[in-house]
Amino acid sequence: MEFSPASKVWVYQADRELSEQETAQLQPQLNQFASSWTAHNQQLKAAAQVVYNRFIVLVVDESHAGASGCSIDKSVRFLQDVEQEFAINLFDRFNTAYLEADKIQSATREELEELLRTGKINGETIVFNNLVNNLQDFETKWQVPLKNSWHARVFGSLIEA
Structure with missing residues (x-):
């Protein structure tokens, strides 16, 4: 999938490295989330990926549909669930x-x-x-x-x- 260079990006850093097994388990969940992510009932052109077994990167090409406050809230709730499942912290910006x-x-x-x-x-x-x-x-x-x-x-x- 091609994305505009102006596409919105969010980077979430785990407080520890994920194992290969954890990454293999997480990536399909990220794919599912990105493929079902909507804003005001409009499908977002989105992707999500684990990078270096430590970062979760979300991308939304807003030239198709923009991420709204509600859709961003959906991503935060999803990532909070990921935190719980994998016993990691994704929201400590000073890590x-x-x-x-x-x-x-x-x-x-x-x-x-x-x-x-x-x-x-x-x-x-x-x-x-x-x-x-x-x-x-x-x-x-x-x-x-x-x-x-x-x-x-x-x-x-x-x-x-």
Whole structure:
């Protein structure tokens, strides 16, 4: 399915890596949700995918039908059910995923502050900017140096490139 670069994107990060088995179990549920997702009784052109066994990415091409408040609420309720089923947290926006030796790690806000203070990560460390808004930004600005993400505004005084 082709999506416009302006398609709306939501990225939800799990607080732990999902196993291959969990991902294999979850992906059909995501496919089912995306194929039945509607806004005001209009089918949304949508897709949902597990990425890197850690992120759930929802995409809606709003050139066909726009996501409404009610449809977004449906996605949140669906993801809350996913949280329960898989014993994960998808809504902690301060849980930061970053690359360390080509492996995705995650850190709480406090852990990230400590990693920055001790120099184990820095402004050049690749982080996942889960606040991207559209497909184009997801493809070009999702994985960026910490100094170029929203994290720099929050942790700026601790960042040394």
